Amino acid sequence: MKHIYNNILQSVSNGDKLLAILIDPDKFPLNNTETFVNKVNESIATHIFVGGSEVEEQLTDALVNEIKKHTQLPVILFPGDVTQITNKADALLFLSLISGRNPEYLIGKHVQSVSKLKDSNLEIIPTGYILVENGKETAVQRVTNTEPLPRVNVQYITDTAKAGELLGMKLIYLEAGSGACEPISESIISKVKKELNVPLIVGGGIKSKKQLESAYNSGADLVVIGTAFEEDETFFDSLKKKT
Ligand code: 1GP
Numbered sequence: 001m002k003h004i005y006n007n008i009l010q011s012v013s014n015g016d017k018l019l020a021i022l023i024d025p026d027k028f029p030l031n032n033t034e035t036f037v038n039k040v041n042e043s044i045a046t047h048i049f050v051g052g053s054e055v056e057e058q059l060t061d062a063l064v065n066e067i068k069k070h071t072q073l074p075v076i077l078f079p080g081d082v083t084q085i086t087n088k089a090d091a092l093l094f095l096s097l098i099s100g101r102n103p104e105y106l107i108g109k110h111v112q113s114v115s116k117l118k119d120s121n122l123e124i125i126p127t128g129y130i131l132v133e134n135g136k137e138t139a140v141q142r143v144t145n146t147e148p149l150p151r152v153n154v155q156y157i158t159d160t161a162k163a164g165e166l167l168g169m170k171l172i173y174l175e176a177g178s179g180a181c182e183p184i185s186e187s188i189i190s191k192v193k194k195e196l197n198v199p200l201i202v203g204g205g206i207k208s209k210k211q212l213e214s215a216y217n218s219g220a221d222l223v224v225i226g227t228a229f230e231e232d233e234t235f236f237d238s239l240k241k242k243t
Pocket of ligand 1: 022177
């Protein structure tokens with residue numbers, strides 16, 4: 001069943017906002033999976049993303065396997081490398097780092113991954129990934145050896161997102177970087193959203209309900225939060241699903 005992207009489109013057309021909890025296999029203790037995922041299940045989260053910039057081989061597979069035992073939410077790979085692809089997930093964000101000019105992250109890793117992907121059941125969702133500067137160097141910047149787009153150049157960020165859409169990417173992801181000092185600004189989100197026809201993902205540095213709502217109000221369709229939950233699981237208390 002490959003319906004994850006269509007469900008995202010449906011939510012966007014209904015005006016529903018989506019929230020993905022990002023779990024980085026490199027930072028997450030496997031024995032905490034059940035407790036953590038139960039909190040995710042009780043929250044307003046709609047998706048679980050799994051991935052990181054630097055993850056030891058096999059860790060992703062083991063973690064996804066464990067997560068799937070405890071939730072019905074779709075588990076989507078958000079891979080930093082080819083080694084993070086596992087058939088146990090439901091879908092894969094096939095990320096091309098279109099803010100950078102490193103051919104490895106624009107197309108190289110993708111070619112390498114084909115032997116793994118062609119026989120898999122993963123729903124593959126082409127995603128334009130755009131790194132925007134946030135005041136400090138991020139892991140994405142370091143690992144990919146690319147520069148983020150200057151945050152003051154809103155038009156260039158918008159044109160990059162639009163170029164991704166015109167190339168056929170089905171999602172655009174505005175990334176401030178994991179643990180960013182400041183999330184993507186409202187003005188960037190709203191300008192990009194105005195120009196785009198595909199759903200917009202926003203992540204990096206969002207640590208409060210207020211920042212989450214501000215991203216939604218500016219036009220983010222799906223927000224990704226990781227570090228805030230890694231640092232303090234009580235954040236889930238403010239995001240409980242209404243019953
Ligand atoms: C990182 O956008 C995600 O790739 C989430 O960022 O860890 O800062 O929430 P945080």
